[in-house]
Amino acid sequence: MPAGGTEEAYQSLRPLMFSIAYRMLGSVTEAEDIVQEAFLRYHRAVADRGAPESPKAYLSAVTTRLCIDYLKSARARRESYVGEWLPEPLLTGPSPLGQEVPDPAANAEQSDSLSMAFLLLLERLTPMERAVFLLHDVFSYDYDETAGIVGRSASACRQLAHRARQHVEDNRPRFEASATQRDELAARFFDAVGAGDMDGLVSMLAADVTVTGDSGGVPPSWGRPIIGRDNVSHLLAGLGAQIRDASGTFEPVHVNGQPGALVLAPDGRLVSVFVLDIADEQVQAVRSVISREKLRHLGPLADIDALREKLRERG
Numbered sequence: 001m002p003a004g005g006t007e008e009a010y011q012s013l014r015p016l017m018f019s020i021a022y023r024m025l026g027s028v029t030e031a032e033d034i035v036q037e038a039f040l041r042y043h044r045a046v047a048d049r050g051a052p053e054s055p056k057a058y059l060s061a062v063t064t065r066l067c068i069d070y071l072k073s074a075r076a077r078r079e080s081y082v083g084e085w086l087p088e089p090l091l092t093g094p095s096p097l098g099q100e101v102p103d104p105a106a107n108a109e110q111s112d113s114l115s116m117a118f119l120l121l122l123e124r125l126t127p128m129e130r131a132v133f134l135l136h137d138v139f140s141y142d143y144d145e146t147a148g149i150v151g152r153s154a155s156a157c158r159q160l161a162h163r164a165r166q167h168v169e170d171n172r173p174r175f176e177a178s179a180t181q182r183d184e185l186a187a188r189f190f191d192a193v194g195a196g197d198m199d200g201l202v203s204m205l206a207a208d209v210t211v212t213g214d215s216g217g218v219p220p221s222w223g224r225p226i227i228g229r230d231n232v233s234h235l236l237a238g239l240g241a242q243i244r245d246a247s248g249t250f251e252p253v254h255v256n257g258q259p260g261a262l263v264l265a266p267d268g269r270l271v272s273v274f275v276l277d278i279a280d281e282q283v284q285a286v287r288s289v290i291s292r293e294k295l296r297h298l299g300p301l302a303d304i305d306a307l308r309e310k311l312r313e314r315g
Contacts, residue, residue: 006043009055014039016056016139017063023134024067024127026087026119028297034070038062060141061149064131068150071127078123082217084225086287087119088294089273093254096262097270097299113138114257116287117173117277124171125164132157133164174279175258182278183252186259189276189283190250193240201233206282211235216291220308232286243271246307250274265302270295 017038021031041062045052052058078085092114112118113134122130131150135141136157143154143161150157176182185204192200209232215221226235243250247266254260260275273295277285292301 006039006046009042009059010039013056013059017059020060020134020139021063021067022090023113023119023122023138024064024130025070026123027294028088028090030070032297034063034066037066057145057148060135060145064135064149065151068127068131071130083221083223084212084214085123086212086214086289086294087116087256088297089116089255089260089275089289090114091253091255091298092257095253095298096251096264096268111257112173112175115173115175115277116256116258116275117285119256121168121171121173124167128152129160129164132160133168136161137165137168173277176278176281181281183259185278185281185283186261186276187252190252190261190274193236194244194250196237196240196244198233198237201236202229204283205229205232206280206284209283209285211286211288213288214291214294216293218291218304220290220304222288236286242311245311248307262298265307267302269300269302270298271302271304271307273298 014035017035018031021034022028025031025034038059042052042055042059045058092111122134125133128150132146132152135146135149136143141149143157146157146161147154152160176185188200189204191197192204207229208227209229211222211226211232213222226232243263248271249264250261251264252259252261255273255275258275258277260273262273263271265271272288272290275287276283277287289295290304292304295301
C-alpha cells in the first residue's frame with residue numbers, strides 16, 4: 001500500500017481503479033497488478049513533482065493506458081488459448097471461503113456491466129473502444145475527461161463510443177428483473193443439479209440454453225459450448241452425480257453480480273465456480289470456471305487429480 005501523501009488517494013480511489021481495470025481485462029489478478037503499478041507511479045510522481053491537480057484523472061489515465069497496453073500484448077495469447085476463454089470470476093457477495101469481496105459493484109447502475117456475459121461482449125471491442133465505452137457509458141466520465149485519459153480528441157472519443165455502444169446495445173444480455181426471483185430459481189437449479197433431477201432441470205432450462213466451461217485446457221474440460229435443453233440437462237445431471245460421488249457440495253454465491261455457486265470438495269477447498277444467466281424465468285446460460293489459474297484469488301484450491309482418482313476407485 002502506498003505510504004505518506006498517497007494514502008488518502010489510495011483509500012478513496014482504489015475501488016474505482018480496480019473497477020475500471022477488471023472490466024477492461026476480465027482478470028482479477030491482472031487488474032490488481034495494474035492498479036498496484038498505477039499507484040506506484042502516482043507515488044513517484046507525487047515525490048518528484050508534487051500531487052497532480054486531479055489524482056482521479058491521473059490515476060484513471062495511468063490505469064486505463066496500462067490496461068490498453070496489456071490487452072494489445074495479450075491478444076495473441078487469447079487467440080491461442082486452449083478451449084473456451086471466460087473472465088476470472090469475481091465474487092460480489094459473501095464467500096464461504098472467507099474471501100474479501102472487492103467493491104466494483106457498489107453502484108447498482110454499474111452492476112450489470114460486471115456480468116460475464118457483458119465482459120465477454122466487451123471482448124469483441126478493440127482495446128480503445130472498450131476503454132472509451134467503459135469510461136463514458138459505465139463510469140460517467142465526460143468526453144473531455146475521457147479524451148484526456150486515453151490521449152485522443154473528444155470528437156474521436158465520441159466516434160469510438162458510438163461504435164462500441166451500437167455493438168453493445170445490439171447484443172446486450174438480459175437478466176431477470178427481480179433479484180429475489182432470480183436467486184430463488186438459482187437455488188432450485190443447483191438443488192436439481194446436485195440431486196440429478198432431470199425433470200426439474202428441464203423445467204428450468206431455456207430451449208437454447210448453453211453451457212460453457214473454461215479449464216485452461218486442462219482436464220476435466222468441455223472443448224466447446226454445449227447447446228440445447230436436452231444436451232445440457234443430461235450433462236448437468238451427470239456432473240451432479242460426479243459431485244455427489246466425490247462428496248462435494250454446491251455453495252450459493254453471487255458471481256459477477258449474478259447468481260452462482262462454488263463447488264467445494266469435502267475438505268472445503270474450491271473445485272470450480274458456476275455462474276448463471278437468468279431471464280424470462282429460465283436459465284439461459286451456464287458458465288463454469290475450473291482453470292486453476294483463474295481461481296487462485298478466491299481461496300484454497302482442491303486437488304482435481306486426487307478427486308478424479310477417488311471417483312475412479314469408486315467405479
